[in-house]
Amino acid sequence: MYYPYSWLKTLGRLTLYFLLVILLGLYLDGLPVTLTIATLLLLALHYWNLYRLNRWLWHSKKMTPPKARGVWEQIYEGIYYLQRRNRNKRKELGALVKRFREGAEALPDAAVVVDADGCISWCNRLARIELGLCWPEDAGRRIDNLIRHPQFVEFFHQGEFSYPIEVTSPTNIEKILEYRIMPYGDKHLLLVARDVTRVTQLEEMRKDFVANVSHELRTPLTVLNGYLEMFNADMTAYPPAFMGKAFTEMTAQTRRMQSLIEQLLILSRIEASAERVYEKIVDVPTLLSAIKIEARTLNQEKQHKIEFTVDSGLRVFGIETELRSAFSNLIFNAIHYTPANGVIQVGWRLDKKRAEFFVQDNGEGIAERHLSRLTERFYRVDKARSRKTGGSGLGLAIVKHVLTHHNSKLEIDSEVGQGSRFSFHFSPELTVVDSHASNQN
Ligand code: ADP
16 A cells, blocks of 8 residues: 655644643643653654564564654555565566577577676577587686687787687587677676588588589590680591591580589479479389380490389379489499499389389499498599599489489498399388289389
């Protein structure tokens, strides 16, 4: 309850009190004594209330004030009212700070608040994980004593925070963090660290990719350019045999460039593809018989024995153009990388409710150290040999992308001198079995 203080009322009460005392003094015929006693009584009453106030403020655990009357009732209620108001304000402030901290905890970045002396005032959970800070142990410690990377220390001390820096994480050297510092308020700083490892890697990959493509295109262009310069000088100076060889070489180099560009286009089409795998059923047996004809043409020189074992009733949900690329890349690789008269087995079968495709050859095989890198773009075990076969180093990268799109994974088993087996499975959800037609041929 709010009691507005009225000095008139207080004065009125005091006047009435002393009027009564004077009357009593006159009646008892001892005014000075009565007045002295009445004043002492009044003083004692105030001292008593002062004592109770002191006890309530400092020693009592009760929130409600002691009972009193008159001016003291107003004082007690006033203090009680102020206390309640402060308590509510504190609660509101506490809730605000809590909400702010929860918001900062939910940030996807590490955040640290640093005071004017460079000491940590607060940090969020990600800062503890990414920057290795301990909370509350590190409160008040200098940030540059805890993040000691020279580049960060220099950045922190130079005081120019208009651009971010990228530095390895103090907890994991494989990670790259981007540090940003934002000054705010009374010389305080907000340090935000973001994990940019993936972005940096992608940027590296992009640079490598451009460098690789340029390199791959430059080599055939240099050959073509060489011949063209020679012919430009004097075409009649060369014998027909040399001219024939030159034209064969130029045609081969042009085909190489063409094939590289085609592969690049397939790769980018797969990457950008928004087609859904679950919409269409691909008739893999028909697809494989088309690839079989192409394989026969490609096999004319090496005369491998190629055996196709295909379950004619087994189909899958998927994207036909992509699957054609994946199947043919694996089959043509086996033809390319198996010495003449080899044996290549191509299989399409049901394996524990999952459709399986495999290509097995008895070629030279691949050393273990290369296996994990084979699906990287432009990765080739033997660059010179691969180029001779017209390989761009993109075939298995295409296969990997296609399979990722179809929720599958390329499995490679290979042993040097024994041969290789490339295979993959489609999940039961993508596998379609036509039980009437299902048989091997
Ligand atoms: P390329 O276009 O050079 O064939 P790929 O990505 O298709 O590129 O293959 C990458 C490398 O994997 C090839 O350069 C080759 O060294 C190796 N490779 C692929 N398939 C086979 C295989 N069946 N036998 C041996 N090595 C293979």
